[in-house]
Amino acid sequence: MSLRFYDTATAQVRDFVPLVPGKVGLYYCGATVQGDPHVGHIRSAIAFDQLTRWLRYSGFSVTVVRNVTDIDDKILDKSAESFRPDAAEVVPxxxxxxxxxxxRYEQEFAKAYDTLGVxxxxYEPRATGHIPEMHRLIQQLIDRGHAYPALDDSGDVYFDVRSWPxxxxxxxxxxxxMQAAxxxxxxxxxxxxxFALWKGHKDGEPETASWTSPWGAGRPGWHLECSAMVTKYLGTEFDIHGGGLDLRFPHHENEVAQSRAAGHGFANFWMHNGMVTFEGEKMSKSIGNIITPAQMLQDARPLVVRYYLGQAQYRSALDYNPGSLVEAAAAVERIEGFMQRALKFLYGEGQFGLMVTERVPDAFAAAMDDDLNVPQALAAVHETVRAGNTALDAKDKEAATRALHQVMAMTDVLHINPLDPHWHSGGADTAAHQALDTLVRAQLEERRAARAAKDWSRADAIRDTLTEAGIVVEDSAEGVSWSLS
Incomplete structure (x- = not known):
């Protein structure tokens, strides 16, 4: 099956053929750093991270650009609020x-991306570092008859939407x-x-939020920033432009209009990920149903949070409910439990850093080639886990080895391999898990000693205590293992 993606512009699934054989240029919209990241930002980043990893696994060299919008009305408003003694909210x-x-907020986004393995x-360009490129693009649009300085004395420059059919x-x-911009x-x-390409400086705005230009002091419009930055790093025509579904209009509509009006071929594919909802409703501050990545990370390991946020087909909505992370944790533990069991059976204790010798199964590859169908790809992961456990029960080393290496290959692509050092690289969650492991293993050792002394009541009592605490103990010919229920 050929690699195929849904293209928003044509509203159909199309065969993907890169503009330059063997190379892919991908740009997706990053954050406007006015506040802490929300789950929609992180879900989008994980979706395009999965896309990048699959493209690379498929043999492409991928150049990824994700911008940082570090000058914007919302950022200025948030900063102005911090100078008010009567601010409506507590100012950090x-x-x-x-x-x-x-x-400061850019660093919070970087921390969230890193924690969840994005x-x-x-390249990760900031808007404020590309003012000259924006000036050149505005001048191109004016020269081609698609932009004009404001009719008043504001210093603004606008894109003329009716000039572009x-x-x-x-x-x-x-x-x-359409509504007014x-x-x-x-x-x-x-x-x-x-819509504004350049916004003239206004009374009351900080002087530092203003740059000189041929049209007067001011700052760039939001939509212009992405067009200027993507052109610098990927050229006037590139393969894929991505972002959240909420960016299609007006942001991406305006991007494509101003770029093509300037004579650029711009994006060959437009890919948009769906939103995260809360029990079927849009997340909203007014409703009070917003769940942040930080809150999720208080309830589950980073690996579990990544699994949850990346488990749906990228174009569909991802619905959160109080049991979502529990279900994701159970899925991760099934994968993790099989891998630990297989490692112990095949290689003994403590064997990590194995060289993967298997390609992903055909079912997994077909799912990923089909518009990044991650749910079907995960079905292939769990089917291989089941087959692997069956092979372990039958002491079939060849089949168990093949299943282990296939599961490792598939989870590496999705970056949910429990053996990956990233998920064991430190932090409070890892420390807590290590502490729990130490305590549980001490209890299991005491249980082993009790069984050796034929003190069955003591051994059963230890197991019952662990069960009540949510610890599942599994006895097998290879020894004793534990997992969270």
Whole structure:
């Protein structure tokens, strides 16, 4: 089966053929660093991390670009709030300049990405580092008749949506059905839907949030930033542009319009991941149903959180409920339990860093080639785990070895391999797990001694205590193992 992805622009699944044989250029929208990351940000990053890993496994050299929007109305508003003694919410850092706030939250995103195993992109440009590229793009659009300085004295520059007949093609809308662009007042626009490429400096805004330009001091519009940065790192035409479903309009619609109006081929594929909901409802501060990655990481290991956030087909909604992480933990423990059991049977204690000798099974490859169908790919993982356990029960070393190496290959692609050093690299969760392991093994050793002395009541009491604590003890010919129920 050929590699195929759903393209938002054409609304169909298409065969994927890179513009340059053997190489893929991927750009996906990163964070506007105005606050802590939410699960939607991390779900998106994990989806494109899975895509990157599968492309590389399939033999492509992949260049990944993920931007940081570090200048924006929301960032300035959040910083201004920190200077107010009567701020509506508790301010983490009072009197914090906008650039310091942006950098602080950028680090929080980096920490979340790293904790959940999202590979660092090839390039991660900040908007504030690419002002000259934005100026050049604006001038190109003015020269080609697709942009104009504001009709008032605001210093804004707008994209003329009616000058570009294809405007609305990404989201399949007519201009007449679109709402006015909310990024600036309508006074200086030819059409309310025209969106800002450059935003003139306003009274009350920090002087540091302003750059000189041919149209007056100001700062870039949100949509312009991505077009300028992707062109610098991937060229005027590249393979895949990705992001959350909520970015299709107006952000991505405006990106593609301004880029193609400037003469760029821009993205060959548009891929959008679905949202995370809470028991079927959109997460919202007003409802109070927002779940953050930090909250999830209080309830489960990073490996479990990654498994949960990456388990759905990327285009579908991912619904969270109070039992979601419990179910994900059980799935991870089934994989982990098989791998530990197989390692012990095949190689003895403490054998890690094995060289994987098997390719992923055909069913897994077919699922990933089919628009990154991770649920079907995970079904192949768990089917192989079942087959592997059957082989272990039958003492079939050849079949058990093959199953172990296939499971390792598949979980490596999805970056959910419990043996990967990333998931054992430290942190409070790892320390807690190690402490629990030490305590449980001490109890199991006491149970072993009791059984050797034929003190069956004591041995049974220890097992019952562990069971009540949620510890499942498994006796086998290879020895005793434990897992969380």
């Amino acid at each position: 850092v009072p009197n914090e300049p906008w650039w310091a706030l942006a950098y 590979e660092r992109p090839t 294809e405007y609305g093609s990404l989201t399949h809308q007519r201009i007449e059905d 909310p990024d600036a007042g309508p006074r200086g626009k030819k059409d309310p839907r025209d």
